Amino acid sequence: MAVELTKPWLALNQDAISDLPGQLGVFEIADEAERVRYIGFAGAGSLFGLRSELGHWSGPGRLFRFEVTTAYRTRHRELLMAYHRRHGCYPVDNPDSETAGLGRLS
Amino acid sequence: MNLQMTEEQALIVQMVRRFVREEIVPLELSLDPDTDQLPPEDAERLRDMVREMGLYGLGIPPEYGGPELSMVTMALIAIEMSQHRAGLYAPCYGVFGGAGLAQLFEADDRQKEKYLYPTLRGEKRGFFGLTEPSGGSDPARAIQTRAVRDGDDWVINGGKIFISGADRADYGLVFARTSPDKGRGGVTCFIVDTDTPGFHVRRVVHTLRSAHYATELQFEDMRVPHANVLGEVNKGFAIANDRLSRQRIPYSAGCIGVAIKAHEMAVEYSQVRETFGAPLSSRQAIQWMLVDNEIDIQQARWATLEAADLADRGEPFRKQAAMAKLIASEGASRVVDRAMQIHGGYGVTKDFPFERWYREMRIRRIGEGPSEVQRHIIARDILGSGLRNP
Numbered sequence: 001m002a003v004e005l006t007k008p009w010l011a012l013n014q015d016a017i018s019d020l021p022g023q024l025g026v027f028e029i030a031d032e033a034e035r036v037r038y039i040g041f042a043g044a045g046s047l048f049g050l051r052s053e054l055g056h057w058s059g060p061g062r063l064f065r066f067e068v069t070t071a072y073r074t075r076h077r078e079l080l081m082a083y084h085r086r087h088g089c090y091p092v093d094n095p096d097s098e099t100a101g102l103g104r105l106s
Numbered sequence: 107m108n109l110q111m112t113e114e115q116a117l118i119v120q121m122v123r124r125f126v127r128e129e130i131v132p133l134e135l136s137l138d139p140d141t142d143q144l145p146p147e148d149a150e151r152l153r154d155m156v157r158e159m160g161l162y163g164l165g166i167p168p169e170y171g172g173p174e175l176s177m178v179t180m181a182l183i184a185i186e187m188s189q190h191r192a193g194l195y196a197p198c199y200g201v202f203g204g205a206g207l208a209q210l211f212e213a214d215d216r217q218k219e220k221y222l223y224p225t226l227r228g229e230k231r232g233f234f235g236l237t238e239p240s241g242g243s244d245p246a247r248a249i250q251t252r253a254v255r256d257g258d259d260w261v262i263n264g265g266k267i268f269i270s271g272a273d274r275a276d277y278g279l280v281f282a283r284t285s286p287d288k289g290r291g292g293v294t295c296f297i298v299d300t301d302t303p304g305f306h307v308r309r310v311v312h313t314l315r316s317a318h319y320a321t322e323l324q325f326e327d328m329r330v331p332h333a334n335v336l337g338e339v340n341k342g343f344a345i346a347n348d349r350l351s352r353q354r355i356p357y358s359a360g361c362i363g364v365a366i367k368a369h370e371m372a373v374e375y376s377q378v379r380e381t382f383g384a385p386l387s388s389r390q391a392i393q394w395m396l397v398d399n400e401i402d403i404q405q406a407r408w409a410t411l412e413a414a415d416l417a418d419r420g421e422p423f424r425k426q427a428a429m430a431k432l433i434a435s436e437g438a439s440r441v442v443d444r445a446m447q448i449h450g451g452y453g454v455t456k457d458f459p460f461e462r463w464y465r466e467m468r469i470r471r472i473g474e475g476p477s478e479v480q481r482h483i484i485a486r487d488i489l490g491s492g493l494r495n496p
Contacts, residue, residue, distance in 0.1 A: 003309060003310070043138045043139075043140065044138060044139040044140060044456040045138050045139070070316060071312050071316045072140070072316070073138070073140050073141065073316055073317050074310065074312050074315075074316060074317070074318065074319040075312065077310070077319070078310040078312075078319065081273065081310070101274065102274070103271075103272075103273025103274040103307065103321070104273050104274075104307060105273065105307050105308070105309070105310075106305070106306045106307055106308075
């Protein structure tokens with residue numbers, strides 16, 4: 001498995017979201033220039049998995065991509081750590097509470 | 107061996123049982139089913155409660171501030187602590203604290219000041235770096251990471267895999283080969299700071315444990331001062347081996363706790379779930395599953411407590427610990443599987459804890475030495491010098 005998500009970006013709109021699976025997984029949200037703003041996950045507490053989590057997204061961001069995985073918690077942490085390794089910081093819309101205590105890749 | 111708990115043990119067990127049922131389980135209902143962490147405010151509140159109970163820092167020797175408890179008592183506590191969804195790998199979400207890396211109790215004074223005491227105060231984290239891509243069950247032969255003396259330093263090259271917590275650690279215990287031709291007598295344990303140039307956490311290794319990952323490490327010309335050798339040069343295998351035997355007792359106890367909880371839920375559900383006009387518990391097929399659960403749990407419980415009792419009395423317990431680990435991990439796996447079967451479709455959903463226990467319990471038959479290695483240890487004990495490796 002690639003450490004970073006490399007799937008093509010999709011437009012973040014209602015049509016695309018309604019086509020999403022209700023499964024567990026991770027996702028990234030980016031601006032028009034494909035700069036990642038947020039890395040999130042749809043856990044087992046989500047009513048309709050990825051569809052619910054992306055449907056509830058109210059922050060800025062025009063694009064998204066996702067990966068279905070039951071290991072959503074560790075994959076989420078891995079994506080954040082991979083982002084930090086590349087950029088030296090976490091995505092702007094991930095609050096500190098989601099990134100506190102994360103490990104380091106080098 | 108006395109098969110009855112002392113009055114003190116019974117009180118402690120009762121206290122921990124209430125803590126798990128009244129504090130942990132209700133809180134867990136609102137958490138992600140795969141998490142292994144509590145919200146910080148809840149963790150702090152519960153940690154304070156555990157301190158008040160006098161049980162904080164389980165496994166820390168009393169001279170370092172831990173509670174004075176026998177191995178049997180700690181096993182009994184571990185059986186209680188794991189009786190919730192996250193209980194197998196995150197018993198009570200860590201609010202009982204822990205001993206950290208037990209090998210550091212054997213460190214010299216400078217090493218204790220720099221690594222052990224900050225760890226016990228919760229200021230530093232460590233990792234245990236033994237397993238390599240070439241294997242983990244036979245560290246004496248599998249360790250290929252090399253350390254070569256260069257003046258006051260050692261230069262380490264190689265790698266480790268399936269290492270928990272290395273990406274968040276401040277230091278780690280890294281086992282490396284210092285004498286290539288000496289087998290188990292050629293391994294040394296080094297305390298390595300994770301900000302040392304040449305130390306790399308290359309990737310996350312995902313496993314069946316969806317709440318927790320392991321890491322893969324690489325060491326490239328990593329210079330470690332000779333002062334960071336733990337114990338003596340070429341005596342690292344004994345340090346690793348001591349941990350492996352002792353750790354099997356709480357490891358077994360954790361399996362038993364989950365099995366008890368799964369069994370308890372299966373008994374309860376079988377009495378309320380009706381099929382074809384009668385409760386499941388009236389069917390002999392279900393009754394026999396419950397009976398087999400009971401037998402698996404009892405066997406594991408007595409095997410584990412016997413190993414703990416021998417350890418408390420300072421007698422050899424390596425074989426008994428291996429038997430306990432084998433019986434508990436395999437028996438608890440069967441119990442969880444049967445409990446899941448009894449719950450039918452609900453058993454495989456994330457609404458119930460069985461699917462998490464099922465995944466995580468599978469790892470227990472491999473972690474801390476797979477079942478086959480436990481059998482090998484027992485065979486070696488039975489056959490003594492008559493057993494030769496092929």
